[in-house]
Amino acid sequence: VLIGGRETKPGPQAAKKISHLYAHWIPEERILLTNVWSSELAKLVANAMLAQRISSINSISALCERTEADIDQIAKAVGMDSRIGAKFLQTSVGFGGSCFRKDILHLSYLCEFYGLSEVAAYWENVVHMNDWQTDRFFQNILKQQFNTLAGKQIALLGFAFKADTGDTRDSPAIPLCRKLLEEKAYVRVHDPQALDNARQDLSGLGSNVDLFEDVYEALDGAHAMALVTQWEEYLELDYQRIYEKMVQPAFVFDGRNHLDHAYLHKIGF
Structure with missing residues (x-):
């Protein structure tokens, strides 16, 4: 004290x-x-x-x-x-x-x-x-998507500024979403606790943003997944199932160095 x-x-x-x-x-x-x-x-x-x-x-x-x-x-x-x-x-x-x-x-x-x-x-x-650093993460997504995001579905896993909270104040997910939308991408957001706040943060940004309670629905048909918040439950996902439902070639961008990259590469990401 x-x-x-x-x-x-x-x-x-x-x-x-x-x-x-x-x-x-x-x-x-x-x-x-x-x-x-x-x-x-x-x-x-x-x-x-x-x-x-x-x-x-x-x-x-x-x-x-x-x-x-x-x-x-x-x-x-x-x-x-x-x-x-x-x-x-x-x-x-x-x-x-x-x-x-x-x-x-x-x-x-x-x-x-x-x-x-x-x-x-x-x-x-x-x-x-x-x-x-946030912009560098975005630029990497853009580069790996062949420098065009127009019409592509990008799923954001996590919107809170850190895990175990619904707090989205100054979350890096907010400018990341804006940058993706500026490139004409469709953004699909999942977060276990922060969707209500995310809805407020993203209001007024147009109709190209969707929020999902179910993480598998958010990833179904996505061109890429960007992990923004290190929720423990994201370690437990069935990535084989996710890979099969995503548009090929499927991409994972791990913004927290949170996932098992060797395993994801073995699946095909």
């Missing part, structure tokens, strides 16, 4: 009283008292550094695709370094959620306001890298 207090005579006393309330269920060593600026910046910096890790590993995934390196092996090796740790080193189509982008841009604004243009640009680049 982080408690910020003003650096006035009553400020530390007020913060101490609040800490006594938390101490009823939080160990005292887990309660940190700071000044107001430190507490507010700490929250922004925490989210900025977590997002930075995601953008960092995503940037390395691009290099891996140009070489013979394996991003999973690199992430595992780097994560074994106790100074770094393994959390937030999973490559993806990009981060989302209500906090990361907002807090990074807030931090960047503060840096710019206080005349730290280089620092502001550094943090803005974390967001730029995230947007670039």
Whole structure:
């Protein structure tokens, strides 16, 4: 628990009283008292550094695709370094959620306001890298579909910004859908929990978007499948059945490095 207090005579006393309330269920060593600026910046910096890790590993995934390196092996090796740790080193189509982008841009604004243009640009680049990663995923779909998506059925598996939630705020699936629709594709969306929010996010984008409760229906007749959210249930799907129902040649684009690629290749993807 982080408690910020003003650096006035009553400020530390007020913060101490609040800490006594938390101490009823939080160990005292887990309660940190700071000044107001430190507490507010700490929250922004925490989210900025977590997002930075995601953008960092995503940037390395691009290099891996140009070489013979394996991003999973690199992430595992780097994560074994106790100074770094393994959390937030999973490559993806990009981060989302209500906090990361907002807090990074807030931090960047503060840096710019206080005349730290280089620092502001550094943090803005974390967001730029995230947007670039989402666009790179889209560009790969476009390239593998022979540079035309017009009239093609593209199934998106997952719309929430992460698994185990229906939250779609700033989900990379949203700009991905827009880009696909701009190329005249038909987009078929499945998500176990986020379809209601997806319906709102995609309203006004035309009639080329359909939402499906059943994942097999979403994939029936699709030219390609793009996995956007790492739902565990997507590991349990009958991919032989899916392959047989898709338009051939069938493509899988795994935006989370979530699936068994060797098995999918063996089936025919």
